[in-house]
Amino acid sequence: MSARRDGRRKQGFFARQSLLTRYILIVVSGFLFIPIIIPLASLVYMTTSAIGGGDDVRFTMKYGNAGEVEMDWHAEARSLRGGRPDEVNARLRALADEYPEASLFWVDAEGQTRLRLPEDAEGEGGVPDHWSADDAVRFMKTSVGGDPFTVVAFLGENNGEAAFMALQLPRKLVEAGPSSGSGTTFFVAFVCVSFVLFTALSLLFFLRIRKRLLLLQAAMSKRGEHGLPAPVEVKRADEIGGLEGAFNGMVEQLKAGRERQQEEEELRKKLISNLSHDLRTPLTVMRGHLYTLGKEPLSGAGKESLATLERKADGLGELIDNLLAYTLMTSGRYRLEPEPADVWRLARESAAAWYPVWEKAGIEADIRLPADPLVWKVDKLAFRRILDNLFQNIVRHAAGGRYAGLYAERRDGRLMLVIEDRGPGLSGSSEGKGAGIGLAIVEYLLREMGLAWERESSEIGTRILIYQSGSSETWGDSR
Template identity: 50%
Template sequence: MKGWRAKGRFRKSLTNRYLLLISVAMIFMPILFPLASVFYWFVANTFMDVPPLPDKKYENGTVLEKMWHKEATQLEGASPEEIEQRLKSLRQAYPEVQMLWVDSDSRKRIELPVQEDMPALWSAQHTVQFMKNSVGADPFTVVAFIGDEGADEGFMVMRIPRKYISVQDPIASETTLYGLFMATMSGLFILVSWLFFVRIRKRLLRLRNAMTSPNEATGIPQPVTLTKLDEIGQLEEGYNDMVSQLEEGQRRQREEEELRKSLIASLSHDLRTPLTVIRSHIFSLEREPLSGRGKESLSLIEAKIGDLGGLIDNLLSYNLLTSGKVQLNLDAKDVLRLVKESAAAWYPVWEKAGIEPDIALREEPLIWNVDVLWFRRLLDNLFQNVVRHAQSGKYIGIYTEERQVEGGEETGALIISDRGPGFGSESHNKGAGIGLAVVDFLAKEMGLKCEVESSGEGTRITIWKPGSGGVYPGQELNPGGKQVRFEVDDM
């Protein structure tokens, strides 16, 4: 089967087909010349009024001229009756020839047939002028003296239309028809070559359109129908194989994604039960008399279980969000008010961890289209990361500033910063990655931008809405960018 396909591809190869086309043209070119002659001969004898050639008597002018001079020489000393009789005999043999005899007295003695332009008496001037006008003219004219030139027996004239002697060889003697035939054959070869490459170009454009027109649902280009087993057919076959591999890879990716999400969901739910049991036992142990070291270990266990519970919550949230099972309800809300409420809820946690909050928000509302529940979750993740990973800095800053966006417009931005060691340092508390992944996903879903800057001096997270200004229509931003500090107890 493979051998048959290889043989079929060899026969249908574009290279072989083009070489065959050139070879046929090269072989056919030497045949064009005789074909052109045959073509003219057919056209000339079928459609053109070409006078017939009477038994090859008019092969060329030289033969006629020699024949006429020979006849004139043989008539030397002949009587007028003999000359007249001989001219009549020649006239019967050459009926297309006009014949004239002028005697020694310059009188026209015989004319076959009679011509109106021939005078009866030939003067020397008229004779010279006639001979001068006949050179290279039509009809073809030959003047021969009877006998020797000094015999003074007059001369005889032969005239024949040149159409009888100029077409002595009908094959390939007409330049126009011959050139027309050659041009037609050359044009036919060019047309065949052009059609050959037009079909190639059409197939290549069809393949290009298929490559640049992916399916809207999958994003993968559509396969093409195989036409021929030539080089382009092999390219189409390879392209279809690539599309099949992409579709298979996408299918496996979807299966793996579904498996991952299912595994995370199952694992998260399965971990909640033992965590609940461990927390209940920790609560029981707290009532038992323990040494100082035991109480310290119990407190560390409780903290780690809290971290693990937060990580599980983040895993569940990220799994739900990326699977499309959660629909965000976006409404225009004053996000600064939500920030104040969330900060008030986290204040006891910061106080217990020794973190000093520095909150400076502007007076004007900052209106964004957000889902209140999930925006609170976004803030909780950011505040929780400060407690877990930047507790050593003993600081959290929550404030607003003006940020310039595209078009020169300014918009309000929310800043959350700390003075911890940064994300690049070693930390005993892991899990910041999934928490920030949830933050980044929620920000994108709400049409917000989230930028994280981290160094050894701390981390700065900026959230803003690009190109909106972040206020109600018609409401101006604080011209001076004034920051208003407030105490958590005031909210």
């Protein structure tokens, strides 16, 4: 009882191992993917940027940001206070080496441009040779916020002298603009990787379910010992694991049922065999007393009763023989030795042996078999037993029709042996019983010899058709 309760608890709606629970988690993750992954990507990007401390931005700016370049330039200008023109020229040339992409120049206190670097750019870029107040205002107006980035610093302590020097750099070298695209690339990559992981997780979930179902299907189709499926290994305590456990339980029940059926079958065979042997002794004694009684003087009614007892004793003997034969057949101890034989000849010989019995019962025999032999691979004794059982059924069940037919018929390209009567047949009532065992023996022997049969019953009688179920028949000599 506790095991069943545990099984029901494991299969609950929110059970940890439940397939439904895992599937709901995947679906919820899918719904939350877009509204959560975008803020998450932004948060991760900002966090990594904060941890990096702007080093990435600094790396993209060769000389630092604009403020740092401006502070450095002003510091250089202060260091040149009272400097001679040749000293200022020498320092600017050194700074030109530090800023190879820059344009540099300086103007003395009289407004004369003393040095312009690079030297091949003289007279270009709006730098006049002699500066007026208008030139200075115009230069500052065009340089503020423009490209190139321009820094102007007066020489001397506190940058208080009239002379000044200027630095012009491409603005992209001192400002990290949105053109770098590093944040967008990271964001797109993060979203794509997250989507791929989500898709892979979903696909893996369903592929594992499919694999387990296919394994279970293969186990159901495969037959092991005694024709039963083999148990499967229960790997997980989820819905499929419950199905696998139920399948194993069914296999165990089938196995137990098969073993019980085999035991009952063996018991039945043993019981029939023992009863058959035990009944033979009193039947033999009964026949002996009936034979002795037949020698005594009896009235007409007595003789009729004696004849009835003799028929019943013969029928009982045949039933016991059939029981023994059927027991041997079903236990696999009835050996057959099929060999090519003319079935028309075997049918004629069996009919000839039964002719006196039919004549005594008032049955007219109509035998119309071809002259050319029909060769089938059969066990002769078994085939005669088949015919004997069928002929006996005519006497028992169809004697009222007073007809027994034995002839050949071709149907669907097959040549068949037909046994016919005109009585109520096996579908009607009769005085004798026990046809079930006799017909079971007929069916078993025909199947073991590769033959088949059909039974057609109607109001005018019964027809038994015997034919080969596989290979075609052979005409010719039966040697």
